[in-house]
Amino acid sequence: MKERAWTGSLEKIDDYRWRIPQSYSSGMRVPGIIFSDEKLLRDIKEDQSLQQVANVAHLPGIVKASMAMPDIHWGYGAPIGGVAAFDMKEGIVSPGMVGYDQNCGVRLVRTDLTEEEVQPKLRTLIASLFNDIPCGVGMSGEIRVSRKDADRVMTEGSRWVIGKGYGVAEDAAHTESQGCLDDADPSQVSDRAFKRGSDQLGTLGSGNHFLEVQVVDTVFDETAANVLGLHEGQVTVMVHSGSRGFGYQICDDYLEVTERAMAKYGISVPDRQLACAPIDSEEGRSYLGAMRCAANYAWSNRQCLMHLARMTFERVFGKSWETLGMRLIYDVAHNIAKFEKHRVNGDERMVCVHRKGATRAFPPGHPEIPEVYRSIGQPVIIPGDMGRNSYVLVGTQQAMEESFGSSCHGAGRVMSRSEAVRRAAGRSIEGELERQGIIVMGRGRKGVAEEQPSAYKDVNDVVQVVHNAGLAKRVVRMRPLGVIKG
């Protein structure tokens, strides 16, 4: 089935902002706002993501606008790269607007190592990481939690695994929401979800999840870089993963719950996959309670993965991770729903912000940012796809005013999986990347082919738009040295 290209109206506000007017569709309660430039817009118009932006605008209680980041692409119900906030009384919460991989996100770890120090041991390092970190289909983690302890992972997030020895207190302080959302409710999590999550803590997963060793190759903002502890030539480690089968099952469970709830509350949606329930309802509260469990599980997972990476570095370099300076810079979620205070029409009010493939980007001075970063703004970690650059940006007041403090999350796919595999026929993607100096180790045979760089939009273009639109400001750019994936 070919997705039809966008033929609706799109008004240019300025070089980086576009509007789908409410007049486009009679059910739209707010306009659609797309942060993009002309170049990225050409791809965006090719799939039905703009129609999805318009569909989201139909949902009850939506505040201000249905928003889209420059890396937007088609998703189930709501587009990936979408941001929408809802009024606490009139508004809804929707599992499809968070995504199956709840709290899929990314963390960045600094080191004191330079590229020169790492290069002679790079192959050993990547091979060791590949060996030590469970990734791929059907791989279990070493870190098992009993059913009783699982409740604590769900309600305490990364703090709990840190307490078990998988990190230090500073790690939680440098994680969005300190690695734990309050009001997580394990009683709203199904037995199936528990079972799927029981052996997956400390596993990377597959698809576009990865663990990458990088080097900072460009510094855009020296002051901010210094505050973050980053400089050119420095080696970093990036972890991209989420809530694993635990989160996928919770989303599945609640897609069914919310679909049934819609008739009960008289909600109609333009797309069945935008199934939702009022925030102020039994079903809405249940979903949020369960989603927070998934979010906390994901933060625990990324904490465990970082711990495993630290242990590998210790073995390969013969020094403790503390001596190697492997401190967590920050961890951000890019699939989540959160209660946040935002200024709407001059008044401060609490809204439920859904970010699906979008990252929080709070401004300088915001109390939720770790004190050490408060002068520069919240670090925004943007993973590039395999073989391409990644970025660290910082959030801005403009994002707070325009996009509920949100920014892009990475780069979306532009090529289907089978097309990517076809184009890889007769080629070794690993070989090509190695000739560029990047070592790739992946488990699935088709996985690496499907994740080849050309299958994705160029993250540099995406970040450029976000920077020029003023939503987040570039601080540093990294390039990959080696990556492991499932």
Next chain:
Amino acid sequence: MPEKDYEFFDHTADIGIRAQGTTLAELFAQMAQGLTELLAEDTVLTPQQMRSVRLTALDAPSLLLAWLQELLFWFSTERFLPVEYALDEVTETSLRGTVRGDTFDPARHAQGREVKAITRHLLEVKQHNGRWHGQVIVDI
């Protein structure tokens, strides 16, 4: 193992499975084979364990969804992959039977893709010219 009567198709970032069968039971078996291939590629599996399955749903597409979700759950939690199917009773709203399968071993078997979920998007089960056709998209 039934002879292959399914195919994959692209769907934006994910993959779809289309299958057919003379009976609903055959269609469901073909869909299961498709899912298995996504997870474990062309790994040769031998039927070593048996499981029984009993599901009900509101309609045929929902039943297909429930069937594939059950298989994905078995795989996620116990690495079980189906090989042979004895689905004695498959109507548009209920399914009962046994499945014989193997345990996936990442050390020996080919790794496919991680299937996160069976989506409801473009989910379809219909009868056409005396044959049953089905379609589903999985989230990778």
